[in-house]
Amino acid sequence: xxxxxxxxxxxxxxxxxxxxxxxxxxxxxxxxxxxxxxxxxxxxxxxxxxxxxxxxxxxxxxxxxxxxxxxxxxxxxxxxxxxxxxxxxxxxxxxxxxxxxxxxxxxxxxxxxxxxxxxxxxxxxxxxxxxxxxxxxxxxxxxxxxxxxxxxxxxxxxxxxxxxxxxxxxxxxxxxxxxxxxxxxxxxxxxxxxxxxxxxxxxxxxxxxxxxxxxxxxxxxxxxxxxxxxxxxxxxxxxxxxxxxxxxxxxxxxxxxxxxxxxxx
Amino acid sequence: xxxxxxxxxxxxxxxxxxxxxxxxxxxxxxxxxxxxxxxxxxxxxxxxxxxxxxxxxxxxxxxxxxxxxxxxxxxxxxxxxxxxxxxxxxxxxxxxxxxxxxxxxxxxxxxxxxxxxxxxxxxxxxxxxxxxxxxxxxxxxxxxxxxxxxxxxxxxxxxxxx
Numbered sequence: 001x002x003x004x005x006x007x008x009x010x011x012x013x014x015x016x017x018x019x020x021x022x023x024x025x026x027x028x029x030x031x032x033x034x035x036x037x038x039x040x041x042x043x044x045x046x047x048x049x050x051x052x053x054x055x056x057x058x059x060x061x062x063x064x065x066x067x068x069x070x071x072x073x074x075x076x077x078x079x080x081x082x083x084x085x086x087x088x089x090x091x092x093x094x095x096x097x098x099x100x101x102x103x104x105x106x107x108x109x110x111x112x113x114x115x116x117x118x119x120x121x122x123x124x125x126x127x128x129x130x131x132x133x134x135x136x137x138x139x140x141x142x143x144x145x146x147x148x149x150x151x152x153x154x155x156x157x158x159x160x161x162x163x164x165x166x167x168x169x170x171x172x173x174x175x176x177x178x179x180x181x182x183x184x185x186x187x188x189x190x191x192x193x194x195x196x197x198x199x200x201x202x203x204x205x206x207x208x209x210x211x212x213x214x215x216x217x218x219x220x221x222x223x224x225x226x227x228x229x230x231x232x233x234x235x236x237x238x239x240x241x242x243x244x245x246x247x248x249x250x251x252x253x254x255x256x257x258x259x260x261x262x263x264x265x
Numbered sequence: 266x267x268x269x270x271x272x273x274x275x276x277x278x279x280x281x282x283x284x285x286x287x288x289x290x291x292x293x294x295x296x297x298x299x300x301x302x303x304x305x306x307x308x309x310x311x312x313x314x315x316x317x318x319x320x321x322x323x324x325x326x327x328x329x330x331x332x333x334x335x336x337x338x339x340x341x342x343x344x345x346x347x348x349x350x351x352x353x354x355x356x357x358x359x360x361x362x363x364x365x366x367x368x369x370x371x372x373x374x375x376x377x378x379x380x381x382x383x384x385x386x387x388x389x390x391x392x393x394x395x396x397x398x399x400x401x402x403x404x405x406x407x408x409x410x411x412x413x414x415x416x417x418x419x420x421x422x423x424x425x426x427x
Contacts, residue, residue, distance in 0.1 A: 002284070003284050004284055006283035006327075006329050008329070031326070031327065035307075036306060036307055036325060038284075048327075099398065100397040101320050101379065101380065101395055102313055102320045105316070105320055106316075106326070
């Protein structure tokens with residue numbers, strides 16, 4: 001790691017100001033992606049701005065028809081939350097499958113969403129559940145937030161403060177994990193709402209995406225058999241050392257069926 | 266920068282570069298080599314310590330995160346206070362041959378203690394899921410899983426005062 005300056009602001013506006021005023025500075029939340037990146041010298045920022053001392057960014061709150069999770073809430077807390085387990089069990093299950101216990105102690109929902117790793121679990125949860133990303137300056141719908149490989153709608157100096165989830169009627173998450181990293185080779189979140197079904201896929205392509213043919217079929221008939229014959233086009237899917245695009249495409253249908261099964265309990 | 270934290274029950278203040286990893290701080294600055302560095306890429310779990318009671322990989326933790334926190338390392342584990350006995354989880358690893366070369370053991374034990382804390386019983390599936398972030402290249406895990414289950418039972422018996 002190359003040396004860097006370290007800032008621990010306690011107010012969000014101060015953090016935003018540091019981020020815009022220090023050239024080549026980076027935010028650090030749990031650090032589960034950033035620290036390995038620094039160690040490999042894939043990034044060498046001049047300064048890190050640690051979000052852990054900011055007030056009000058941690059914790060889970062019940063909004064009646066929504067659940068709001070503070071950006072600095074670690075995965076372990078979401079996985080163990082009685083509220084999340086009761087209202088959106090698929091989200092608690094998703095959080096419990098991220099990495100390993102030590103990663104879940106430190107890694108945060110805000111960090112995961114801001115990083116938008118193409119194989120991370122949370123982007124599928126946030127997009128599949130149609131959540132809202134709350135930032136220091138505005139609110140962004142998940143459909144407009146994830147723009148592609150590690151790219152989001154966040155503007156310079158903008159900081160995620162929370163993610164707000166609407167409550168689905170039913171939801172399920174299934175992933176086929178890469179055994180060494182526990183990242184999703186393919187992960188699918190399926191969520192049924194009063195006005196239709198959302199299906200979001202992570203791991204298969206350069207960024208999380210929805211599958212409209214599956215959404216339409218499941219809106220008609222919320223059963224794994226409704227999507228069994230739907231094939232995913234391999235165009236734009238990832239081929240790498242772990243799997244070819246056609247295998248990932250196949251896994252999308254398999255994982256989507258399992259996610260529906262999980263949603264049906 | 267100067268950071269202050271509680272290390273195995275003792276107040277500790279050190280000067281560190283912000284780019285210092287906790288595993289490096291422990292081993293190289295504080296001469297506490299019980300915490301091992303295996304892969305140094307947050308895969309293997311040999312470096313697991315407890316930060317404010319939660320298991321974390323100290324090779325993927327910046328020293329500034331310790332400021333104001335409580336850190337427990339393998340050196341801080343013990344049986345009954347002042348008994349000079351091993352912690353029940355360490356005893357269980359010894360009894361069940363839960364190690365061969367021993368390199369992964371500090372991390373295994375720290376992860377296992379965190380896993381077993383506040384849990385009345387642990388199934389084999391829960392133990393295997395809980396050990397996903399700890400790699401052992403010797404044992405094939407069978408005896409580690411046995412050790413963790415026995416250690417968890419012993420910890421809970423001790424907690425109940427049996």
